[in-house]
Amino acid sequence: MKRPLITGLSLAATWLSGSAWRRADSGVERLFDVALYEDLARRAEQAGMDFVFRPDTLWLDPQTQATGPGTSALDPSLLLACVARATQRIGVVTTLSTSFQEPMHIARTLASLQALSQGRAAWNLVTGLDGQDNFGHRPFAAADGRYQQAEECLRVVQALLGSYPASALRLDRASGRYAQAEAIRPIHHQGPCFQVHGPLTLPTAGRLPLFQAGASDTGRGFAARHADAVFAATPTLETASELRCALRQRALAAGRQGQAPQVLPGLSLYLAPQRHDAEALHAQAHRHLDTGQRLARLAGILGAPVAGLPADRPLTPDDLPAPAGPVRSRTHAELLRRRVERERPTLAALLALPEVVASAHWQVVGTPDDAVQQILAWQAAEAIDGFIALPGGSPVSLDLLLDQVLPALRAAGALHPVASLPTFAHRVTGA
Ligand SMILES: Cc1cc2nc3c(=O)[nH]c(=O)nc-3n(C[C@H](O)[C@H](O)[C@H](O)COP(=O)(O)O)c2cc1C
Incomplete structure (x- = not known):
């Protein structure tokens, strides 16, 4: 039997990209309005999606602001904290960079998001594209050096997340014992990039899934060893198949039997009831x-x-x-x-x-049925474990995804029934 696809919705406002924000119906005025994202996440939850996702960039080119929102955006973890409070079941995947953010800060943000969302948080680990000029205290290493730093950063974050387990809490009013201090352990990390004593400043419970983006040879090695899921740029079925096969082999070689990362390509969707309208939407956006x-x-x-x-x-x-x-x-x-x-x-x-x-993502420019047929074909070819939807051109693409594409996929047996959806963490990690 086919494994149900894991589905995520990007909250990066991709429907405003390019010239799309200029449309009368774009809703660009609400780019920084948290209520918009809360509402979208609630709709994605109702549609049975597994998670909402927010990428991040830590730099801005003022020139780009002359013609569109570009990389200007709310902080992803703060935004997703609000989204978590507005939803009940859906996962919230935030992006934090191992090149620019300190492990203590990353661990604290993740543990806080995990608490706020009652166990629905995940980390999209990026080594970063640009932004070095904003974080001058440490040189921006070449790509492989960034992955070495990412290895160390991840180790420290994981150690911090385990340093104050929620099981250490006693909350025993009668004896006055708040927590078992011996179970809260400093991590004493001394490495080439980070020196962190620990422990974390709040208790943590539950497993936080790890997403990763970056698929060079080094990036694949990193993902195969550590990631539960990869946010992948795979413009064709062949590139997705090749990536999924390679990650499975490399995860096996790294001793992760049956635990290969889930391959979740970005899926850019320009949708309209008629194909020629979708093509016009795409042309207009660029x-x-x-x-x-x-x-x-x-x-x-x-x-x-x-x-x-x-x-x-x-x-x-x-x-x-x-x-x-x-x-x-x-x-x-x-x-x-x-x-x-x-x-x-x-x-x-x-x-x-x-x-x-635009981007190197898988792209469907067509009707909701075109999207359904392509997704089913990629699933049948075992090229993907799911996808992260990036609706483009207009909010209509988003509406058609939620109102037509997802229900049709579910009717075709490609998605898990909404009524019995396992938890987000279970869906992504299998554990
Ligand atoms: C699909 C995809 C999405 C990415 N998203 C982000 C992002 O949101 N923020 C960021 O700083 N870097 C992002 N990156 C950059 C990667 O984290 C990584 O630093 C970069 O691709 C270099 O790694 P590579 O040599 O393995 O490609 C992304 C990369 C890919 C391929």
């Missing part, structure tokens, strides 16, 4: 980008200037410049190179690709 801006994005992904690419013939990987230095995300750079190798696009086609104009 109309703001001129050729110069598209070339600048391409250069950003590849980590090198791209002037002089031939416009009169199909491109080969050899046409693409080698990175001039470290790239922001090797995952995204490698996905783009592989696509050029596979499809040999012209320059015009390359500059129209979703990964250049």
Whole structure:
């Protein structure tokens, strides 16, 4: 029997991305209104989704603000604390960076979110894309160095989360014993990146699932050893299949029998009742980008200037410049190179690709039924364990996801029945 898919909704307001915020129905005025996200999370919960998710960036380019919200956003953990109080069952997955945030701060935030949500919190661990200029106390290591720091940070966070177990509490009024002090243990961590005495400043209960994003070779190794789920950028069924197989093999090799990370690709959805309306929605959301801006994005992904690419013939990987230095995300750079190798696009086609104009995520531009059929096909091919929905173009994509796509998937047996949904942590970790 097919395993039911795990489903998450991104609360990153992707329906405002690009030019979409300019639509009359975009609701852009509510970007920083917590009630909007509380309402969406309640709707996602009613629709039987497993979790809501919030990515994060710790930098802002003022120039981008001239044309859209860009990376400007509420703090994810504070936002999800409110969302947790407005919901009962749905998981809340927050993003915290091991490059910029201290393990003590991360552990405290996670333990607090776990308490506020009554056991529904999870950590999306990122090593970060940019933001080093805002955290000058420690140099921003190259990608592999960031993963070494992430290993140490994760170890410290886990030790802190175990340092004050809720089972240490006694609350015995008669004897005056509040907690068993011997069960609350400092962690005495002395490592190359962090020195942390501990213990954590509040008791913690329950297992916090670990999500991870970043799928270079080093990132995959990290995920295979530690992650319960990966937020993946997989534009095609083949890339998702390949990632899922590789993670399963590597998790097995790391001794995690039957515990491979769940592969949850981002799924960008531009939906409308008619396919041509969905295509128009997609075109409208990206109309703001001129050729110069598209070339600048391409250069950003590849980590090198791209002037002089031939416009009169199909491109080969050899046409693409080698990175001039470290790239922001090797995952995204490698996905783009592989696509050029596979499809040999012209320059015009390359500059129209979703990964250049928007992101490298799996994308459906079509009707709710198109989305259902694609998701069922990816599930049948065992390419995914679920997905994180990124509705785009207009809030209508979001409505159609919740009101039509999810019920149709459930009717097709691809999702767990809402009435008997296991807890979020159980769904993600299997434990
Ligand atoms: C799908 C995906 C989502 C990501 N989301 C975030 C994010 O929300 N915040 C962030 O700081 N970095 C994010 N990253 C960056 C990764 O955490 C990582 O630092 C980067 O991809 C470099 O790792 P790599 O060499 O394994 O690709 C994301 C990466 C991927 C592939």
